[in-house]
Amino acid sequence: MPSMTYREAGRLAVQEAMRADPTVWCVGEDLGRGGVFGQYAGLEAEFGTDRICSAPISEAAIMGAAVGAAMAGTRPIVEMRFADFALCAIDELVNQAAKARYMFGGQSKVPITVREPMGMWRSSAAQHSQSLESWYTHIPGLVVVAPSTPADNYGLLSAAIEADDPVVYMEHKNLWDVSGEVNSGEIIPLGKARIARSGTDVTIVSWSAQLHTALDATKILSREGIEAEVIDLRSLWPWDEEAVAKSLSKTGRLIVCHEAVSVSGFGAEILATISERHFGLLKRPPIRLAAPRIPISYAPNLEDEVRVTADDIAQAARRID
Amino acid sequence: MPSMTYREAGRLAVQEAMRADPTVWCVGEDLGRGGVFGQYAGLEAEFGTDRICSAPISEAAIMGAAVGAAMAGTRPIVEMRFADFALCAIDELVNQAAKARYMFGGQSKVPITVREPMGMWRSSAAQHSQSLESWYTHIPGLVVVAPSTPADNYGLLSAAIEADDPVVYMEHKNLWDVSGEVNSGEIIPLGKARIARSGTDVTIVSWSAQLHTALDATKILSREGIEAEVIDLRSLWPWDEEAVAKSLSKTGRLIVCHEAVSVSGFGAEILATISERHFGLLKRPPIRLAAPRIPISYAPNLEDEVRVTADDIAQAARRID
Amino acid sequence: MVKTNLDVGRLSERFRMMLRIRAFEEFAIRAADEKLVLGAIHPSIGQEACATGICAALRKDDFLLSTHRGHGHTLAKGADATAMMRELFGREGGICGGKGGSMHIADFSVGMLGANGVVAANINIAAGAAHAAKLMGQDKISVCIFGDGAINRGPFLEGLNWAAAFKLPVLFVCEDNEWASTTRSKDVTGGDSPGKRAEALGIAAEQVDGNDVMAVEDATTRLVAAIRAGGGPRLLHAVTYRLLGHTSVDKAAYRPDGEADKKWTNCPISRASTLLTGAGMSQTELDSFRSNAFDEMQAAFDDAKASPWPNTVNAYADVQDIGALQPLDT
Amino acid sequence: MVKTNLDVGRLSERFRMMLRIRAFEEFAIRAADEKLVLGAIHPSIGQEACATGICAALRKDDFLLSTHRGHGHTLAKGADATAMMRELFGREGGICGGKGGSMHIADFSVGMLGANGVVAANINIAAGAAHAAKLMGQDKISVCIFGDGAINRGPFLEGLNWAAAFKLPVLFVCEDNEWASTTRSKDVTGGDSPGKRAEALGIAAEQVDGNDVMAVEDATTRLVAAIRAGGGPRLLHAVTYRLLGHTSVDKAAYRPDGEADKKWTNCPISRASTLLTGAGMSQTELDSFRSNAFDEMQAAFDDAKASPWPNTVNAYADVQDIGALQPLDT
């Protein structure tokens, strides 16, 4: 299998989709120069400036125009640059894209893939670091995806572009350079989790960059004789409740860790669902590890205060044992 | 105690705050004519067009200007008309208002009260009916309030205007005409719940309009010998975990009901917190009653599909018993 | 007052469309008064010439995007009045299955891509529909109607700049009825006109008497031709007046005494009627147009009133393909 | 080339401020290169005349709001270079406690209400600061600087219309450096100029050579006087050029060959230097200005590098009063 970066894997998914379907196009700022993280590198040369559309700084128009273009028969891939800037286009995403099909009684679908690079990345501070995935899970009509590996970024992005729904597709900025094996053609169904590591003692649920920290924690724990099972949710809506429940039926112990703020983060939904519908599986109180409810600082040591570390996870696993 | 409507109670809080503090002013569309729900009736006549500022249809400017005006020493009350339209000003609220104090290292506070009338109200359909309170609880820097009675609307709005934080203040559109006793001067501290009804068998947590349905359910239940305790959270951030835990230590049974979508609604946070920190108090799996993850329809009978009814609550209470 | 080279046949057709719109909305208001319709109704009474004149200049496959005040636009684009009325009543067979109501009225089969409950939101969406047409090499155009209040929201700038930057086939129409809800727009609006704003964004603009249906149609026809020829976007500023309140329950008491009364004399239907009688059409014939329109909408009203509620499982349909709830899940 | 009635004293003062900004940013770039600064640095090298000329025309209590490219504006408004450098390094004693960094640099004590990481967001905020000043009967004004890319975001329309509608004391400055990140702004921008957009919103506008510090100051002084006299908002379009890349790591390879080289000959510091020597100032004196600026910023750099990290409990401070976490809660 060829090895490539998370960045290249996303690029490949876009490239293949554009080759296969002339109605797929990309729209966002600076795409002609490859996008701000190089994730569109070379695509303008192949597909031209119409289909790799470099936009003015007009997030509301980027999103709103994509909604209209989707209703009119194309399949736009919308680049928001930083997930934080999607807040300049929230009416377009939440009041328009997510609801149009429903409000119009099914007369139209809105097949857009909204790429929102998220998360903390080298002192980017409060307005360039947020992880707001749980917001989108709260909005009927939206699909929410957060890949953690190159293979997933290829396979899930391919699936997102193929989907007829508006998909909020959140790549993590700290993963662009991560390498891994990717097979062209291996589409990954939305809504299915992946067992990133098997184990029997405790279930750790995570996604996106935090997944890697969870895996790091398992190495520490394994040395201590604790074998954690790590579930990469991959998609947050729909999310794979069954996979989590299945793991819990083995372990009876649940830890959810994510980079986003704990309060009303997606970990809350998981704990709530499990305690509501699978209470009997819980041998111990479930644990959430997530950011405190404070904005993200610029200074590296203050920024680190909101990170969930492998040690934090290992400690929680010991505690729940 | 004088009786007045929820609408009038809010108006009184604003009026008293404006009389007491010349830096308090209101800004929003059509305020000069009393606001779209009459909640500013007569205030322009008393305070003039500068302090009751009727704005163009520019939600981003209404919110953004309020942020600047707050940093420059005034205390704006921002009227968003429908909570749904606040989505046109989310950057201003979430990236600016909520973070300015922090990003600037405490050089400035942002004392704004953002009134966002929310909820379902006579066939208003998908873009005029949403309850997105859980979003705001996820954002560090924001305080979130959702009053259910005239006394609370007076007392909490007074407290919100006094607070130096940005407060998202969500009145429910279906409560404007509800009457109750209100005493001028009775400020209610933010973050403190109210026991709306005492009981020993099950704890029902709710807020805003849904609280009244919960109270209706207790009448049904009481006839069957089930005495439910109903907690009106009033504020969602901070929320009164202690009051809920205290009630649970009596009842051991938790039902949270709210009008918002269940997935990643604030009920998820409550269930997660309780199962995480007060697991031992739960004698039964906790229950969430909230809207299915579908947009809100226009047709009354379809709209009703997303409502949590008193019967739903009563049934859940029987089930958890 | 016989106007030379008045196209009587065309005007009488437009006149009939305006009457249909008027009758539709009179029944919609009645339905709201009788609590048969619960959601807000924003009547466009007095503005029928805009809807009629604009749509007369469009092809069926051209896109039209409207506002919260969109009954007239939708009817004029060719939607079925009965399905629309059922939608307002929230009944089965409503044009959006009863899920949208007045503020989300749409008929994609005639290119009508929706009213919108968010002021100005359709400006970017319309630009995007035009963007798609251009990408796919179609010669359709996209028309976006919005109010005088909408020009103060960001999407006006972003959407018009977008259309200019990508030279898209869009016609923007500012249907200026002087009022935005209870606010007189000019009190909160800087600059001279929507046209000047458009020009500053690189879009040529024209102004037209929005109560003169033939003038609206002619201006639209001219602009559409320029756009379809690849000339890029245009803006039409149609000056009209909202004869009633903002919604059916708004008495509009905030308007200066006599303002509306005076404007009633400029009602586009009366004006067309005068022209037609001036051109020799009989009062009897005009009256028969009126009663035809009335009868059509009476029938739509009766039909809607007699229609059943939508099946409640429809509440769970058309949310999304992936991760959709089943009704049982709830 | 002796220019008649050149105010040499004033120009040499402006020259020194421009040198300070240049030196500050050269050290900031060095710090980024050396990974002492991790966050993005957006240098304003080549644009120092805008910051300097504008701020020279302001009072200390006037408000200034800036962009992601705000070091020059902040220094010129009177902030302390050492506290600013510490902020870039994310250290204790940083002007925002190390919590904001370059993109959120601010000094409220000199009226500088912040850079902003969201393009155009400060336009509405600046209008609001002016609104407050007007409400409180103060004669302060508010100045908002933004780029040529920012005029395509909604807040440009909403904020300018707001200022026009309420006749607020704001000066909007479009600091037009031709580029928005890797995009040449004119390729995605409709219409003739930011000034025309402002005029269409009811705001009188002027254009100025943004690399001529005295011209910028004079234009600003004139506009500020009009605004302070109650004349309402104005817009200044300052034409300049971004001599380096978008950020310190951007080589700007997307620019046509030679474009930047040619623009270097128009560097505002070189131009001022030429004028000053032409007016008889000695090269030695000019060199001493340069070395003073260099020394000041070298000291700031050394100080920042030697400063400790902020105390981690500060991460929990200044979030909010009500419902704030205690560090122990986490």
Ligand SMILES: Cc1ncc(C[n+]2csc(CCOP(=O)(O)OP(=O)(O)O)c2C)c(N)n1
């Ligand atoms: C973003 C947004 N803000 C406010 C409203 C509330 N609202 C509905 S219609 C309206 C007035 C619109 O005025 P105009 O654009 O002139 O259209 P008209 O009603 O006159 O047809 C307002 C303020 C809304 N629907 N959306």
Ligand SMILES: Cc1ncc(C[n+]2csc(CCOP(=O)(O)OP(=O)(O)O)c2C)c(N)n1
């Ligand atoms: C809303 C938003 N969109 C995109 C960005 C990313 N971004 C940062 S600076 C910039 C270019 C801004 O160009 P301009 O306004 O001309 O200012 P300049 O950088 O030239 O000073 C962009 C696109 C952002 N920070 N905020």
Ligand SMILES: [Mg+2]
């Ligand atoms: Mg209007």
Ligand SMILES: [Mg+2]
């Ligand atoms: Mg620029």
